[in-house]
Structures are given as structure tokens and as C-alpha cells.
Amino acid sequence: MEVLIAAPALPLDEAGKYVAGAYIVFMVLLVVYVAIMAAKLGRIERELREVAAIAEERKDERREEVNA
Amino acid sequence: MYGKGLKPLSIATVAMLALTLSLVFFYAPLDADQGFIQKIFYVHVPLAITALVGFIAGGVFAILHLRSNDRKWDAYSYVAIHISVIFGVAVLITGAIWAKASWGHWWVWDEPTLVSFLIVFLLYATYYPFRYAIEDRDRQARYASVFAVTAGAFVPLNFMAVRMAQSLVHPRTFATAEGGMPGEMMLTFLCSLVTMGLLWTTLVKFELTAKSASGQVKRLRRALDAPVAGGNSRIAPEVS
Numbered sequence: 001m002e003v004l005i006a007a008p009a010l011p012l013d014e015a016g017k018y019v020a021g022a023y024i025v026f027m028v029l030l031v032v033y034v035a036i037m038a039a040k041l042g043r044i045e046r047e048l049r050e051v052a053a054i055a056e057e058r059k060d061e062r063r064e065e066v067n068a
Numbered sequence: 069m070y071g072k073g074l075k076p077l078s079i080a081t082v083a084m085l086a087l088t089l090s091l092v093f094f095y096a097p098l099d100a101d102q103g104f105i106q107k108i109f110y111v112h113v114p115l116a117i118t119a120l121v122g123f124i125a126g127g128v129f130a131i132l133h134l135r136s137n138d139r140k141w142d143a144y145s146y147v148a149i150h151i152s153v154i155f156g157v158a159v160l161i162t163g164a165i166w167a168k169a170s171w172g173h174w175w176v177w178d179e180p181t182l183v184s185f186l187i188v189f190l191l192y193a194t195y196y197p198f199r200y201a202i203e204d205r206d207r208q209a210r211y212a213s214v215f216a217v218t219a220g221a222f223v224p225l226n227f228m229a230v231r232m233a234q235s236l237v238h239p240r241t242f243a244t245a246e247g248g249m250p251g252e253m254m255l256t257f258l259c260s261l262v263t264m265g266l267l268w269t270t271l272v273k274f275e276l277t278a279k280s281a282s283g284q285v286k287r288l289r290r291a292l293d294a295p296v297a298g299g300n301s302r303i304a305p306e307v308s
Binding site: 014015016018019021022023025026029030033037040041044047048051054055058 | 089103104105107108111112115154157158161162165166168169267271274275278281282285288289292
């Protein structure tokens, strides 16, 4: 444990890659989450279009029945 | 309903994220002890605090669900825990990077703060299979709420136990014997904390809005007597 406490601060060139790594991990997780949500919303939009098409079909069928 | 106010909230989150990153890299001074590595603190600690508060919020929503039997609160509880678990993944990874740079090890098993957070994270990781294992939707919601309340109560207890353990490795942020952080660091930290809180709230609202839209489409399909595409999700609660 003493070795851990005594570890000196890293020089800027070496520390930079760790700091960049931490912030990149955070950003990547955020982007991956947003991408997954975008895919989900795309699926909902597709389903909504299908439901709208079914509703339109039903409306046409009913109109034909009334005309007949 | 859930999407109300999502646009200004998203804009505020992005603006705060930009401000916080500017403060972290151009305003906050370098730490005398840790140097540039200490910049990880501004993403790691606020993420951890937000994740833990999110777990407690999940427990509070679960209490509201158990009291009112309103499925809306079950959805809130599920989404709060879901987003907090994602934040937890970020906490563990950024913490490991900081530990490697600062202590020379990716993970230290005899450090109470690290291990306790891992225990909390793993506890909440079991929430999904627990929920998935129950077929009946009402029982699923009820049992998941009981889990969320119990686990939510464990979070502050765990935090207090760790504070009482006198470890010398993991740094303390507030109320240190030396008087804590200097003003610029504290301002940057508080800004980062607000940003993470806003981000958590935005993602929770975003997820609830998506679930609500999906639920409405399924209801519409049922009303039209059309087959439901992909079937119902057995894990995620349906929101109307």
C-alpha cells in the first residue's frame, strides 16, 4: 500500500493519454447510448407508419362497404 | 407527456457540457500532487455521485409505485436504474483509468470505496435478470419495486460504511482536514456535478419518451386488431 501512496504525479505527456482515455470513454458511452436510442426511435417510426397504413386500409374498406 | 420540456433540457445539457469541459481544461488549476491526471476527477466523481443518487431515486419511484400501484412509477424506477447502471459502467472504467495512472494498478481490491461501488453496481446488474425472470407483468413490477427499494436503501448505508472505513488511498473530496478544494476547482466540480445531473435527467426523459411512444404504437396496433411487431418486451415496462 505504501508504494501506491508514494507514486509520483505523471509527466504531462504521459498523463495526457490517460485523461484523454477517460473523457473518450465517457463520450463513446454517450454516443453509443444515443445511437441505440436513435435506432429504437427509427423502429417506432417504422411501426407507426405500418399502423397508419393499416388504418388507411381499414378506412378504404369501410368506404367501399358503404358505397356498395 | 414525457417528452414535455425535453428540447430545452437537452439544449441546457449540451451547453453545460461544453461549459464544464472548458472549465476543466482551461480554468481549473493543475493539482499540486496529482498534476494533469487529476482532470479525470471532474468526470469520474460527478458520474459516481449521479449514479448513486439515481439508484436512490429509483428506490423512491419504486416506493411511489408500491403505494399507488400506478405503473408509471414502475417505469420511472426502471428507467432511473437503467440510466444509473450505464453511468456506473462509465464510473468503473474512468476510475480504472485514473487508478492505473495514479497508483499503477487498474484495480485495487483492498480499497473500500472501489469495492463497495463494484458491489452496488453488481447488485443493480442483477435487476435485469431478476425482472426478466418473472412473466406476469403485475408481479414483475411489484417484485422489481421491492428490489429497487431494498437496493436503494443499501446505497446510503454502503456509502456511510465506506466513509467510516479509514482508508488512506482513495482521496476524499469534501470536508477534508486540509480544508478541501480551492475555489476554482470547487466551481468546476460543482459545474460538472450539475452537468451530470442534467445529463441523467435528460436521458431518463428521453428513455421514458421512447418507451411511451413504443407503448402507444402497441396500443394502437391492438386497437386496430393488427399483429404486434416483435412482441411485447418482457423486461422493460410498457408506458402509456
